[in-house]
Amino acid sequence: MKIGYRTIKTAIGTPIAIWIAQLLGVTNFVSAGILTILCIQPSRKQSFLSAWNRFLACIIASVFSIAFFYFIGYHPIVVGLLLMVFIPVTVLLKITQGIATSTVIILNLYGAHYLDFDFLVDQFLLIVVGIGTGLVMNLYMPSLxxxxxxxxxxxxxxxxxxxxxxxxxxxxxxxxxxxxxxxxxxxxxxxxxxxxxxxxxxxxxxxxxxxxxxxxxxxxxxxxxxxxxxxxxxxxxxxxxxxxxxxxxxxxxxxxxxxxxxxxxxxxxxxxxxxxxxxxxxxxxxxxxxxxxxxxxxxxxxxxxxxxxxxxxxxxxxxxxxxxx
The missing domain is CATH 1.20.120.940 (Putative aromatic acid exporter, C-terminal domain)
Structure with missing residues (x-):
């Protein structure tokens, strides 16, 4: 059985992202590993585009989460309503690659059942560490x-x-x-x-x-x-x-x-x-x-x-x- 470069990069990048998130004291640090897994791409160009799309989608998802959870409340139905609005926006902006990544952030914010400045900064760091680690891992591409x-x-x-x-x-x-x-x-x-x-x-x-x-x-x-x-x-x-x-x-x-x-x-x-x-x-x-x-x-x-x-x-x-x- 042959192990590909994407598998190797995923295996290396995921624990690195989790470790960095732990060092920074980020809550839900495991999510950094999930974001890194989602960001590993087969080429540098796809990697840069994917990283930008996912980052932008995560920021938009955070803004939507604040609005929905603060003004409507923390309920599973609210998560469904949020996604019904958020997903068409990503399609409109052509950043659908970021849907899975953003969902991680949305669920983190929902699971916390509170919103304050420190927690939002915490989630921002999570996004940067997870996506950034995936981007760095993708800088190395084997010669074809x-x-x-x-x-x-x-x-x-x-x-x-x-x-x-x-x-x-x-x-x-x-x-x-x-x-x-x-x-x-x-x-x-x-x-x-x-x-x-x-x-x-x-x-x-x-x-x-x-x-x-x-x-x-x-x-x-x-x-x-x-x-x-x-x-x-x-x-x-x-x-x-x-x-x-x-x-x-x-x-x-x-x-x-x-x-x-x-x-x-x-x-x-x-x-x-x-x-x-x-x-x-x-x-x-x-x-x-x-x-x-x-x-x-x-x-x-x-x-x-x-x-x-x-x-x-x-x-x-x-x-x-x-x-x-």
Whole structure:
């Protein structure tokens, strides 16, 4: 069984909050631990937003409690009436995250059956200690770079496999492939994008995120790859065209990596186009449809490579610049 970072932070932060509240002589000091538990979040951004929403909600809840309990009285029905007014206010102010936290304060004030300045200060300290401890614990967030790198490597292996399977199909009409890598690519992209968003929220001052751009690029390439698959099945069974296409896909499968050598394959693709232009014109409807599918496929492959070309500076161009300098 794996213990996550949120669990560890909760286990550390809760006793710290209770201990600080005890040192300050706060009544209901256990509530500080409850507030800390409620404030542990998966990212720094969510932590700051959560802390602010909960703090504001607690202050509003305290004001409402004073008004309701002082003017109406201490009765369970009054608690219900208070919540009927308080909860819509939090929805209006978009601070619903603070409802659970604020309820702790409301019940503390209700349970005391009295209100004076010292007790209100006591509850304010409780709010600060509980929410503040949760906020401090959330300042540490583990790096997600290793997980993102693993997703990148797994994604590229699956891309390589799909491109190689396409080459096998075009060359030999191999139909043994079950296509599970296509499903897995979709899952990896979804998981990776979730990790990227979480990592972005942990680096509030970072304007760009290299993995975000990378997985965005792969997502677009995946869409094009899915569009190519039906076209591949419509290529001629066996001729010079299909062999050249198979060789191109096989070569492309060996070049799936984080770098950018797309310009090489765009040049190869241009040469393929020139060769196909020199082919005899189609003589039948079937040949015409085959040729049309072929040109659509070439167009999609070109788009696939251009997506990579736009992602980052070409490795080939960069090396030329380095040699020149």
């Amino acid at each position: 770079d290793r997980k993102l790198k693993e997703k990148q490597q797994e994604l590229e292996k699956n891309f390589q496999f799909v491109l190689y399977e396409i080459a096998l199909y075009v060359r030999n009409k191999n139909i043994d492939w079950d296509g599970k890598e296509i499903t897995r690519i979709g899952e990896i992209l979804e998981e990776a994008n979730d990790l990227v968003e979480r990592d972005k929220e942990n680096h509030l001052l970072r304007s760009k995120h290299i993995y975000r751009d990378y997985f965005k690029m792969r997502t677009r390439q995946f869409e094009l790859l899915q569009r190519m698959l039906p076209l591949v099945t419509r290529l001629p069974k066996k001729d010079t065209i299909s062999e050249k296409i198979a060789n191109f896909f096989e070569s492309l499968s060996e070049a799936v990596h984080p770098g950018n050598t797309a310009i090489i394959y765009l040049e190869k693709l241009e040469n393929l186009r020139k060769e196909f232009d020199e082919e005899d014109l189609p003589c039948s409807k079937e040949e015409f449809e085959t040729r049309a599918n072929l040109f659509r496929l070439l167009h999609d492959i070109e788009d696939y490579l251009i997506v990579k070309l736009k992602y980052k500076e070409s490795d080939i161009v960069r090396k030329k610049k380095e040699m020149e300098s």
